[in-house]
Amino acid sequence: MSTSAISPQSVPFGRRLKRLMADRPLIPLVILLVILVVILQILRPGIVNERWIANTIKFAIPLAILAGCQTMTMLTGGIDLSVGTVATISAFIMATQIVNQDPAVAFLLAMMPAVLIGLVNGIGVGVFRVHPLIMTLGTSLIGTGCLQVYQRTVIASGAKIPDFLAWLGTGVTWGFPNALLLFVPLAALIVFTLARTGFGRLLYAVGDNERATRLSGVQYWQVITALYITSSVLAGITGLLYIGLIKAPSLSLAEPLVLPSVAAAVIGGTSIFGGRGGYTGTIIGALILTVLTTLLTILQMPEGARRILFGLIVLFVTAAYLRIVEER
Amino acid sequence: MSHFLRRQGWVVGLFALLIVLFIATTIIQPAYGSNDFGSLARAVLPYAFAVAAQTVVVIAGGIDLSVAAMMALTSVTAASMMNGASEEYALFVMPFVLAMGFALGALNGLLIVVTRVPDIVVTLAMLFVLQGAALLVLDAPGGGIAEWLKALISGTVPIPGLPDAVDAWLPKALLVLIVCLCVIWIPLRRSRLGLSIYAIGSSELAAFRSGVPVKRTRIIAYALSGLFAAFGGLALTMSTGIGAPIPGPYLLASVAAVVLGGVALGGGKGGLLGPIVAVFVLRLVRTDLTLLAIDPNVTAIIEGLIMVAVVMFGAFITMRGRQ
Numbered sequence: 278m279s280t281s282a283i284s285p286q287s288v289p290f291g292r293r294l295k296r297l298m299a300d301r302p303l304i305p306l307v308i309l310l311v312i313l314v315v316i317l318q319i320l321r322p323g324i325v326n327e328r329w330i331a332n333t334i335k336f337a338i339p340l341a342i343l344a345g346c347q348t349m350t351m352l353t354g355g356i357d358l359s360v361g362t363v364a365t366i367s368a369f370i371m372a373t374q375i376v377n378q379d380p381a382v383a384f385l386l387a388m389m390p391a392v393l394i395g396l397v398n399g400i401g402v403g404v405f406r407v408h409p410l411i412m413t414l415g416t417s418l419i420g421t422g423c424l425q426v427y428q429r430t431v432i433a434s435g436a437k438i439p440d441f442l443a444w445l446g447t448g449v450t451w452g453f454p455n456a457l458l459l460f461v462p463l464a465a466l467i468v469f470t471l472a473r474t475g476f477g478r479l480l481y482a483v484g485d486n487e488r489a490t491r492l493s494g495v496q497y498w499q500v501i502t503a504l505y506i507t508s509s510v511l512a513g514i515t516g517l518l519y520i521g522l523i524k525a526p527s528l529s530l531a532e533p534l535v536l537p538s539v540a541a542a543v544i545g546g547t548s549i550f551g552g553r554g555g556y557t558g559t560i561i562g563a564l565i566l567t568v569l570t571t572l573l574t575i576l577q578m579p580e581g582a583r584r585i586l587f588g589l590i591v592l593f594v595t596a597a598y599l600r601i602v603e604e605r
Numbered sequence: 606m607s608h609f610l611r612r613q614g615w616v617v618g619l620f621a622l623l624i625v626l627f628i629a630t631t632i633i634q635p636a637y638g639s640n641d642f643g644s645l646a647r648a649v650l651p652y653a654f655a656v657a658a659q660t661v662v663v664i665a666g667g668i669d670l671s672v673a674a675m676m677a678l679t680s681v682t683a684a685s686m687m688n689g690a691s692e693e694y695a696l697f698v699m700p701f702v703l704a705m706g707f708a709l710g711a712l713n714g715l716l717i718v719v720t721r722v723p724d725i726v727v728t729l730a731m732l733f734v735l736q737g738a739a740l741l742v743l744d745a746p747g748g749g750i751a752e753w754l755k756a757l758i759s760g761t762v763p764i765p766g767l768p769d770a771v772d773a774w775l776p777k778a779l780l781v782l783i784v785c786l787c788v789i790w791i792p793l794r795r796s797r798l799g800l801s802i803y804a805i806g807s808s809e810l811a812a813f814r815s816g817v818p819v820k821r822t823r824i825i826a827y828a829l830s831g832l833f834a835a836f837g838g839l840a841l842t843m844s845t846g847i848g849a850p851i852p853g854p855y856l857l858a859s860v861a862a863v864v865l866g867g868v869a870l871g872g873g874k875g876g877l878l879g880p881i882v883a884v885f886v887l888r889l890v891r892t893d894l895t896l897l898a899i900d901p902n903v904t905a906i907i908e909g910l911i912m913v914a915v916v917m918f919g920a921f922i923t924m925r926g927r928q
Contacts, residue, residue: 422906584737
């Protein structure tokens with residue numbers, strides 16, 4: 278975007294720049310992120326300081342993990358819209374079971390629905406070949422219903438946020454949010470899995486050409502089931518982290534993160550049709566969306582205008598990004 | 606006959622399911638009468654339009670995530686324009702809102718065609734935009750509506766010569782639904798444009814090579830979807846008397862009914878009748894569960910289970926058919 282303005286003066290340089298950007302699609306994303314931060318600094322001088330950065334990262338992390346679920350499922354040509362519900366369920370069960378259970382037991386109880394929903398998603402998509410969009414929407418509907426029924430049974434015992442999760446979610450040590458302790462290994466694991474392991478290669482292969490992959494002897498349903506269980510477990514972990522950040526268990530805790538998580542993965546350059554993309558872009562996409570939300574809040578626009586701008590920017594960034602990548 | 610059954614098998618099955626459900630309803634609640642049927646028809650109305658909006662786009666091989674937000678926007682626009690205005694003013698508001706839906710739908714299609722961004726992402730972005738616009742028009746539920754519009758969907762159709770007992774089973778809402786859908790859908794289905802919509806959903810490349818204007822057809826499909834969504838928004842305002850800026854559960858319901866109605870999510874297959882019958886089935890299931898005095902939360906679970914089971918079954922059948 279900003280680069281096309283330079284190109285008329287020096288064509289060879291402009292073309293070289295464009296090719297560089299097409300080869301390294303992360304560069305334009307980072308540039309966009311920096312531009313957003315600069316705009317923020319101009320609008321509110323002095324806002325960009327250590328505390329602000331830590332805060333932004335804190336809020337970007339849950340979004341980035343959920344967007345990781347979307348990235349992995351989108352690589353196979355799917356999508357996982359149940360992540361919000363799964364995260365909410367895990368968080369809610371953790372907060373209510375910790376009252377009279379051992380933390381380890383509460384953790385296991387909290388992760389069980391995540392695994393179950395992931396398994397159902399995987400079987401539906403992998404074995405019965407239901408469209409992932411429908412399948413995950415359906416399981417999230419069922420999950421929400423179950424959560425509401427469950428809520429009735431624990432209304433008397435109350436809820437509390439475990440100290441450890443609050444420390445992980447909101448704590449800051451030497452200027453670094455503690456959530457990074459969870460996120461950095463997790464992100465490294467996802468990047469490593471996608472780039473260096475057989476499972477990662479299978480995901481790309483399935484998304485790129487499912488028929489060819491199956492003809493080469495890959496058990497499609499096993500890959501898909503493993504994928505959706507992984508995605509659900511990640512979403513469950515996000516829920517635990519998010520409840521430590523928000524500190525108020527509710528029945529729609531992580532629901533508002535679902536659509537932004539899809540947007541983050543798409544902005545990060547993962548193709549929604551599968552076979553192309555990666556997690557590094559998604560992380561930057563999540564950061565961009567978080568900074569953007571701050572920016573729109575600071576502009577003090579009415580809620581409606583903020584949503585309009587958010588939608589338009591997501592659309593514009595995706596379109597511009599596609600243009601740049603398609604140049605190659 | 607067998608040819609008809611094979612082609613329309615799914616819809617016939619749905620009809621049978623609907624009849625079974627009706628019978629079940631009368632067994633559960635022997636007092637279930639024409640009044641209850643009238644309220645069912647009124648409850649179905651906005652859902653049916655949402656489903657019609659989704660169906661057109663899905664047949665054309667796309668998906669529209671902005672249906673519910675579009676309904677919210679058109680609903681609040683109609684409600685705020687008609688608030689305190691004269692009864693005749695509504696005659697101007699109706700076409701205006703419908704045209705707005707058509708134009709916004711066309712914008713959806715145009716953005717998909719011009720930016721080449723996947724339809725899911727474009728309509729997702731539009732979902733935010735439309736939601737925001739709805740909040741700008743009305744930031745809390747409110748507004749009003751002309752009395753004659755409210756009367757348009759309440760009560761029954763008096764047809765001279767028919768006994769009252771039969772008359773009572775013809776709610777106006779059902780008639781409005783049938784007329785609105787038929788006036789748009791039947792001519793469309795028979796026209797070249799309708800064929801083009803099926804063609805681009807079936808195979809975009811083949812359609813392009815046979816000279817179908819793919820881009821134009823896609824834009825028109827989304828515009829029609831917007832038009833149906835505007836009908837849905839109006840129906841929403843007509844049944845509640847106000848406009849609410851927060852979208853209802855229509856997106857999920859529309860996708861569910863489209864799938865249940867036998868329209869393939871890849872595009873190119875199915876019709877409008879199946880999804881509309883499917884909406885009735887889904888709503889009637891909900892009525893039955895309420896009549897059985899089941900906890901509404903459990904109702905949500907059962908609805909979800911039915912949806913997932915139906916979708917799995919449908920996918921399984923298609924898989925078998927292909928082998």
